[in-house]
Amino acid sequence: MLTLLVTIIAFGLMIFVHELGHFLVARSFKVGIESFSIGFGKAIWTTEKNGIQYRVGWIPLGGYVKMQGENPEEEISVDKESTFLGKPWWKRALIAFSGPFANLLFGLLLFIIAFMLPQKQEDLVPVIQNAKGIWAETFSPADSIISVNGKPIKGFQEFLVSLSEKKPNTISYFHNGQKTVLEVAPSQVDSLIKSLEPKVDTTIGEVFTGMPAWRAGLKPGDKVLAVDSVNVSNWYEMREKIVGSKNDEVLLTILRDGKILQRKIALEENVSMGDQKMIGISQYMPVKSVNRYNPLQAISYGTQSTISFIVMNYVGLYKLISKPEQLKNNLGGPVMIATMGQQVAQRGFSSLIIFLASISLILMIMNLLPIPVLDGGHIFFAFLEGIFGKPVPIKVQAFLQRVGFAILLLLMFYAFYADISKLLIRQFLLGQ
Secondary structure (H helix, E strand, C coil): CHHHHHHHHHHHHHHHHHHHHHHHHHHHCCCCEEEEEEEEEEEEEEEEECCEEEEEEEEEEEEEEEECCCCCCCCCCCCHHHCCCCCCHHHHHHHHHHHHHHHHHHHHHHHHHHHHCCEEEEECCCEEEEECHHHHHCCCCCCEEEEECCEECCCHHHHHHHCCCCCCEEEEEEECCEEEEEEECHHHHHHHHHHEEECCCCEEEEECCCCHHHHCCCCCCCEEEEECCEECCCHHHHHHHHHCCCCCEEEEEEEECCEEEEEEEECEECHHHCCCEECCEEECCCEEEEECCCHHHHHHHHHHHHHHHHHHHHHHHHHHHHCHHHHHHHCCCHHHHHHHHHHHHCCCHHHHHHHHHHHHHHHHHHHCCCCCCCHHHHHHHHHHHHHHCCCCCHHHHHHHHHHHHHHHHHHHHHHHHHHHHHHHHHHHHHCC
């Protein structure tokens, strides 16, 4: 319950930032404001100042800034110059864009703040499971890395990032029980990184919310013993059996708290993974550490993370549009957001800040879609006016806005249905 309350407050903050962007730019263009609302429905709090009603609605799923003359169907009883539709097309586009832009800035700020906090890191043990190509003659299974260029190594990813492509590398490692020193030229680093596989057992580290494994009731710490009754001894064998299955589901035999359980799990394609089948789990990483970044590094990493997140989501949207049959598997609503928030909060405060930054950026991405009633729809209408020199007919705008509103309602109800059905299935299977 506490996590749900925190999620509602956090979501409300993202909406407030979004609507504040609209509010400030509209006021700067001298557009009359009638109300500023966080949430929909009947008001649970309201006040009025300078002719503007400020309110909080009881349904915390959005918000709005009601501007004079914003609705193309309403009669205007004030000076047209003070209305939204009475402004030049480029000002209307800027007013519409200002909300998503505020979410972009806020998301970027949160990413930077998160990187300025201690970052909990997880890694695999620096032990070799397999070496391919020319490196198979150098490394053997169970070899363990000691140091790179004199720096002690605790994790496998730490080993990889410590390799330099600008100067020769000295790697110390245990090979067949003896300490061995290897010199690796900068030109060989890429080949080495691609050829080595770290030792990974079949213990599950994370179960991704809403995915098939999550719905089937799998939990972090479960150890997979067999896939379709075929025993597996490491992550690579397990993954090959799952991804390579010709069936629509796989039977996993798992060990949990000393008990052996079996779960049938559907195989689904995910827009982020192309045509590859997946169940939504990641390996357990036993090596724990904490990283700290200085402000310049935080700004750099925060900016890179923001750009990567936006690009990744737009690519995912494009793939989803090209494969609409995957909508059910990839659509998540408020229930999933709250559930994910609970999982993320367990990883630490910086992870929670990153999660909130992601929500802010998702609000930006979704609101910029060219759907009438969304900001992207207003921007689209404004640009059409700028291109053709005359506005889209009022009746056409009004009709398209009603269609857009109906689509959003359907998506919202569908998201709630999908969320709750996934949650109920998981709770039922966890009780078995």
